[in-house]
Amino acid sequence: MPAAALRNTARVPHQAWSGPAALSEVRWALVATGFFALGLFAQLAGLPGWLYWGLYLTCYGSGGWQPGLAGLQALRNRILDVDLLMVVAALAAAGIGQVFDGALLIVIFATSGALEAVATRRTEDSVRGLLGLTPETATRVDEFDVERQVDTAQLAVDDVLLIRPGERIGGDGVVLEGASEVDQATITGESLPADKAPGDEVFAGTVNGTGTLRIRVVRPSADTVISRIATMVAEAGASKARTQLFIEKIEQRYSVLMVAATVALLLVPLLAGSDLRSSLLRAMTFMIVASPCALVLSTMPPLLASIANAGRHGVLVKSAVVLEKLADAGPVAFDKTGTLTKGAPRLAKVHSENGFSDIALLSLAASAENPSEHPLARAIVAAARAAGAAVRPATEFASAPGRGIRAQVGDHTVEVGSPALLRAYPVAERFEQAGYTAVIVVVDGAPAGVLALTDHPRDEARAAVAKLELLTGRTPLLMTGDNPRAAAQLAADVGITDVRAGLLPEDKVGVVRGLEADGARVLFVGDGVNDAPAMAAAHVAVAMGRSGSDLALETSDAVITRDDLAALPAVVALARRARRVVAANLVIAATFIVVLVTWDLLGHLPLPLGVAGHEGSTVLVGLNGLRLLRDRAWPVRGRS
Ligand code: ADP
Numbered sequence: 001m002p003a004a005a006l007r008n009t010a011r012v013p014h015q016a017w018s019g020p021a022a023l024s025e026v027r028w029a030l031v032a033t034g035f036f037a038l039g040l041f042a043q044l045a046g047l048p049g050w051l052y053w054g055l056y057l058t059c060y061g062s063g064g065w066q067p068g069l070a071g072l073q074a075l076r077n078r079i080l081d082v083d084l085l086m087v088v089a090a091l092a093a094a095g096i097g098q099v100f101d102g103a104l105l106i107v108i109f110a111t112s113g114a115l116e117a118v119a120t121r122r123t124e125d126s127v128r129g130l131l132g133l134t135p136e137t138a139t140r141v142d143e144f145d146v147e148r149q150v151d152t153a154q155l156a157v158d159d160v161l162l163i164r165p166g167e168r169i170g171g172d173g174v175v176l177e178g179a180s181e182v183d184q185a186t187i188t189g190e191s192l193p194a195d196k197a198p199g200d201e202v203f204a205g206t207v208n209g210t211g212t213l214r215i216r217v218v219r220p221s222a223d224t225v226i227s228r229i230a231t232m233v234a235e236a237g238a239s240k241a242r243t244q245l246f247i248e249k250i251e252q253r254y255s256v257l258m259v260a261a262t263v264a265l266l267l268v269p270l271l272a273g274s275d276l277r278s279s280l281l282r283a284m285t286f287m288i289v290a291s292p293c294a295l296v297l298s299t300m301p302p303l304l305a306s307i308a309n310a311g312r313h314g315v316l317v318k319s320a321v322v323l324e325k326l327a328d329a330g331p332v333a334f335d336k337t338g339t340l341t342k343g344a345p346r347l348a349k350v351h352s353e354n355g356f357s358d359i360a361l362l363s364l365a366a367s368a369e370n371p372s373e374h375p376l377a378r379a380i381v382a383a384a385r386a387a388g389a390a391v392r393p394a395t396e397f398a399s400a401p402g403r404g405i406r407a408q409v410g411d412h413t414v415e416v417g418s419p420a421l422l423r424a425y426p427v428a429e430r431f432e433q434a435g436y437t438a439v440i441v442v443v444d445g446a447p448a449g450v451l452a453l454t455d456h457p458r459d460e461a462r463a464a465v466a467k468l469e470l471l472t473g474r475t476p477l478l479m480t481g482d483n484p485r486a487a488a489q490l491a492a493d494v495g496i497t498d499v500r501a502g503l504l505p506e507d508k509v510g511v512v513r514g515l516e517a518d519g520a521r522v523l524f525v526g527d528g529v530n531d532a533p534a535m536a537a538a539h540v541a542v543a544m545g546r547s548g549s550d551l552a553l554e555t556s557d558a559v560i561t562r563d564d565l566a567a568l569p570a571v572v573a574l575a576r577r578a579r580r581v582v583a584a585n586l587v588i589a590a591t592f593i594v595v596l597v598t599w600d601l602l603g604h605l606p607l608p609l610g611v612a613g614h615e616g617s618t619v620l621v622g623l624n625g626l627r628l629l630r631d632r633a634w635p636v637r638g639r640s
């Protein structure tokens with residue numbers, strides 16, 4: 001489904017969902033089954049032949065026109081569609097008087113087609129369910145305080161919106177006035193509403209609580225977090241797994257070969273003096289049972305079902321290929337700040353010198369850091385506000401990922417960043433030896449002080465690391481730009497032994513490349529701009545959605561939308577399970593084909609039995625894949 005279409009449907013509140021019968025495949029399958037039943041009744045009741053023939057042929061028409069038409073269109077593009085072969089087989093059966101067998105084939109065929117359509121629809125629906133709904137209109141306030149209802153699609157950056165109690169928020173924005181609590185479950189999965197005050201960010205599609213808010217729109221409606229998620233989901237649905245592409249490539253040649261074999265199976269006995277009817281019957285049966293329908297259906301349903309399931313549980317997998325990669329990845333490389341840690345560091349100690357007071361130092365550092373999205377920057381700004389230090393506007397802000405930032409505050413040039421950038425700086429070293437993350441503040445080229453910060457590991461980090469080690473069978477690593485002391489302390493807390501510290505973004509890439517050169521398939525988990533290059537280099541990359549920077553979200557292959565690291569081992573386990581289901585499906589499908597074909601060639605396989613066996617195996621693998629859609633298939637109990 002194209003992204004635009006998905007976004008459109010996502011915008012309609014309480015979208016009309018009138019059950020599976022809403023699908024045309026299902027309606028036509030029901031009609032075909034009805035006429036089949038009437039025909040069977042007429043035949044058994046001994047009614048005139050023209051009557052039950054008429055009923056059976058109506059069944060042909062209603063059940064076969066859709067796949068027949070699609071097959072003819074595919075043929076125009078020189079693609080031999082298996083569906084078309086099924087219709088041809090049914091017509092040929094009627095041609096030799098076996099109208100009942102042909103109608104049975106059509107009915108089972110149409111029914112399994114309808115089942116497939118329902119399954120696909122359910123998958124799409126359950127993915128869309130996690131998106132929540134952006135309202136269609138929002139209340140915009142102009143500079144004269146006049147309110148107007150406008151289409152949310154037309155919202156522009158800097159528009160001011162009024163959000164009344166209980167209203168769904170129409171755009172991503174920043175709170176200007178008011179206080180309220182907002183239910184953000186659609187985006188973060190957090191069950192508790194988040195308190196919002198001026199300066200806080202709010203997201204489209206989340207629900208306002210009891211207060212009234214005035215917000216300033218910060219993103220055009222096509223770029224809201226929720227519509228980006230929608231686009232990713234649409235892309236996931238449109239992508240195909242490598243296994244699937246492989247099968248489709250084989251399918252074409254296989255189909256042509258199969259038709260050739262069918263013709264041979266018809267002609268050779270005929271030339272050898274066999275009668276037309278039995279030769280045709282055997283050839284038809286062969287064509288039906290040798291069709292690769294079940295093989296084709298082996299791969300995508302389990303993968304798509306898993307993607308939908310993961311989506312419901314807070315992991316957005318961007319494509320079927322990603323799921324395949326997650327299944328064979330290892331070792332896992334973790335970023336530290338924001339990934340293994342809560343990403344909410346606190347300022348613990350301030351050391352000022354060169355005539356700066358603690359407050360003056362904090363004020364300059366916070367003013368310069370204010371535009372930065374880095375967790376350390378947010379901690380410094382928060383600490384300054386709490387201490388009553390002024391946070392002033394900064395200009396000429398520039399950041400060097402993994403190093404620090406520089407900005408102009410008033411007539412001072414302020415730099416804040418890693419001590420590794422400066423020459424030896426004893427105070428910072430002392431903080432680092434105590435396990436802190438130390439950043440240095442340099443004002444107008446001269447050191448002005450050191451800020452020491454601490455961050456706590458996530459509660460679930462240790463268990464997640466252990467599970468991933470068990471699943472992948474490889475020792476996980478920590479890759480961080482922070483100092484070796486702080487890194488070692490955190491690694492010990494979460495149970496990681498392989499620590500690489502003091503890495504600049506390009507060093508992270510180097511480590512990933514080095515591991516991959518040794519044949520490892522690195523799963524990189526990170527959140528920052530500094531992680532994006534390593535993410536791009538890794539076999540597969542996962543971003544922490546809440547703290548994650550835009551760049552990390554774009555670069556990653558999957559996003560953990562709820563702030564829960566436990567989802568990572570869960571999605572890896574699910575991906576592995578999906579891989580096992582695909583393998584089992586391929587074996588089931590191939591076994592059915594081999595057994596039925598052998599039976600037809602060496603013995604006498606009755607046509608109805610062949611039809612039932614072929615369609616039965618197709619339905620079987622389809623349902624087997626859909627098992628992964630169930631809540632129980634998600635390997636983490638509780639929190640959902
Ligand atoms: P990690 O790899 O653990 O996520 P980063 O690569 O983001 O850490 O940061 C590495 C180091 O760079 C930090 O420990 C800090 O010293 C410095 N740094 C990066 N960004 C900033 C910033 N905005 N303000 C201050 N220091 C920063």
Ligand code: MG
Nearest residue numbers: 335337338528
């Ligand atoms: Mg980070």
